Amino acid sequence: MASNLSEQQVCDWLRLIRTENVGPATFRKLLNRYGSASAALDALPFLSSRGGKNSNLKAPSKSDIESEILVLQNMGARIVSAADDDFPDLLKHIASSPPLFSIMGGEKLNFEKTIAIVGARNASASGQRLSKILANDLGEAGYTIVSGLARGIDANAHAASLKTGTIAVFAGGLNTIYPSENIDLAKKIVENGGALISEMGLNYSPRAKDFPRRNRLVSGLSLGVVIIEAAKKSGSLITARFALEQNREIFAVPGSPLDPRAAEPNSLIRDGATLITSADDIIESLSNTHPSDNLLFEDDTNSDFHFDFSSDNKTTQNSEPKNIEPSQSEREQLLNALSFTPVSVDEIISQTQIKTLNIQTILLELDIAGRIEWASGQLVSLKQ
Numbered sequence: 187m188a189s190n191l192s193e194q195q196v197c198d199w200l201r202l203i204r205t206e207n208v209g210p211a212t213f214r215k216l217l218n219r220y221g222s223a224s225a226a227l228d229a230l231p232f233l234s235s236r237g238g239k240n241s242n243l244k245a246p247s248k249s250d251i252e253s254e255i256l257v258l259q260n261m262g263a264r265i266v267s268a269a270d271d272d273f274p275d276l277l278k279h280i281a282s283s284p285p286l287f288s289i290m291g292g293e294k295l296n297f298e299k300t301i302a303i304v305g306a307r308n309a310s311a312s313g314q315r316l317s318k319i320l321a322n323d324l325g326e327a328g329y330t331i332v333s334g335l336a337r338g339i340d341a342n343a344h345a346a347s348l349k350t351g352t353i354a355v356f357a358g359g360l361n362t363i364y365p366s367e368n369i370d371l372a373k374k375i376v377e378n379g380g381a382l383i384s385e386m387g388l389n390y391s392p393r394a395k396d397f398p399r400r401n402r403l404v405s406g407l408s409l410g411v412v413i414i415e416a417a418k419k420s421g422s423l424i425t426a427r428f429a430l431e432q433n434r435e436i437f438a439v440p441g442s443p444l445d446p447r448a449a450e451p452n453s454l455i456r457d458g459a460t461l462i463t464s465a466d467d468i469i470e471s472l473s474n475t476h477p478s479d480n481l482l483f484e485d486d487t488n489s490d491f492h493f494d495f496s497s498d499n500k501t502t503q504n505s506e507p508k509n510i511e512p513s514q515s516e517r518e519q520l521l522n523a524l525s526f527t528p529v530s531v532d533e534i535i536s537q538t539q540i541k542t543l544n545i546q547t548i549l550l551e552l553d554i555a556g557r558i559e560w561a562s563g564q565l566v567s568l569k570q
Contacts, residue, residue: 190269196286197251198223199267203285204387205230205245207556210282215550230554236517237555246387254388263290263360263382276300280406280432281562284385287403288360292381295330295351301468302332302404302429304422305339305414306447313339313415313447316439318346320412323465325350332408334400335368336421339414344371348378353407356384357400358392383407401425402432409472410435412462413454415447423450426459431562435471437462512544520548524558528565 189196202223203213208230216226227245234243258264266273267286274297277283301324303317321331321343331347333340335354344352354375356363360382363369372382385403386396401424405411411429413436416422429436436459441448455461460471519538523529535545549566552558559569 189267191267195223196265196267197248198227199286200251201246201248202227206243207554210284212553213285233551233554237551238557239555257388258288263288274407277406282402287383287385290360290382291376291379292353294379295381299328300330300332300408302408302411303339303343304333304404304411304425306416307336307338309338309415310447314342317342317414320465321346324468327465327469332404334404335372337365341368341371344375348374348380352380354382355400355403356382357396359386359388359390360384361389362391364392397421398424402428405429405432405434408434410437412437412468413451414439415441416450417446418449420450426454435460437468512548516540516544517548520545524568526568526570528561528567531564531566
């Protein structure tokens with residue numbers, strides 16, 4: 187499907203989202219303020235300087251991005267943006283939704299009827315068998331299976347749903363399949379009509395901190411998440427937490443209290459997750475769930491920043507709004523209100539009595555300069 191953005195706009199969007207200190211939420215704030223990625227790129231040095239960073243921000247060159255797009259096209263992949271009609275609705279409304287992602291295959295997949303299956307990498311034989319049974323049965327019932335292509339439960343879920351449709355979400359780029367032992371599985375996914383998805387650069391090698399970022403997409407692409415065997419503090423638990431924040435259904439397979447891999451599923455069930463023993467349990471629970479449900483799409487994380495992506499028009503925007511200019515005293519006042527302990531933006535506004543637009547402007551400058559960090563629920567703190 188053709189993009190609703192021009193080739194130049196796609197290039198600008200990729201350059202902006204790949205710029206140092208610009209994440210999905212900051213990307214939206216920049217577009218909301220400047221009207222286009224091109225204008226936002228022009229404004230970055232000014233914002234960074236105002237935020238206290240005098241050195242140049244690291245941003246990819248136009249030629250590097252154009253080369254990446256060409257390589258993607260040559261390997262049969264494409265870029266999908268939040269302005270495009272085929273951007274998944276389920277993913278569009280989560281906090282920190284990616285403005286763009288790369289995808290190979292998947293043209294005929296149902297992105298509205300999806301279930302994530304995740305679990306332990308060192309899964310037991312019974313856990314691996316159950317993941318195959320659930321993935322196969324859910325696939326036969328018309329669900330597309332989403333997972334992270336990891337060893338163990340993930341790989342088994344993908345393998346069992348090759349014929350019915352599966353989506354593998356990468357922590358690295360599409361050219362950097364991890365683990366390498368699943369390269370053949372990734373090829374089979376595409377050959378059978380499934381999809382490989384990544385929001386990272388084509389040749390990006392994943393780091394440990396990139397996997398939680400990947401996990402938010404696994405849950406964000408899905409109506410619900412099934413957890414099969416997961417030790418405490420595992421990546422599967424992170425996926426479950428994202429699912430909870432995104433108002434997704436959480437399903438867990440119970441296990442023996444003597445098996446450390448059953449610790450998190452059992453804990454999730456105790457805390458309210460749906461106990462399942464078969465695909466029928468999941469299908470019954472999801473029978474009343476639809477992508478258009480208000481609760482599913484409830485998202486107040488970026489409530490101050492609503493941007494119509496399709497209206498990105500760099501020819502009608504200025505690089506710097508004239509009606510938003512905080513004073514130096516307001517900048518100092520806000521900095522004094524921040525600490526290493528996260529605090530809500532509403533609390534900052536209440537304490538400082540600074541206008542909301544000026545608060546947003548100063549926080550954006552500090553964000554671009556890399557001096558603050560955000561937690562869920564719009565909590566902000568100084569970066570340590």
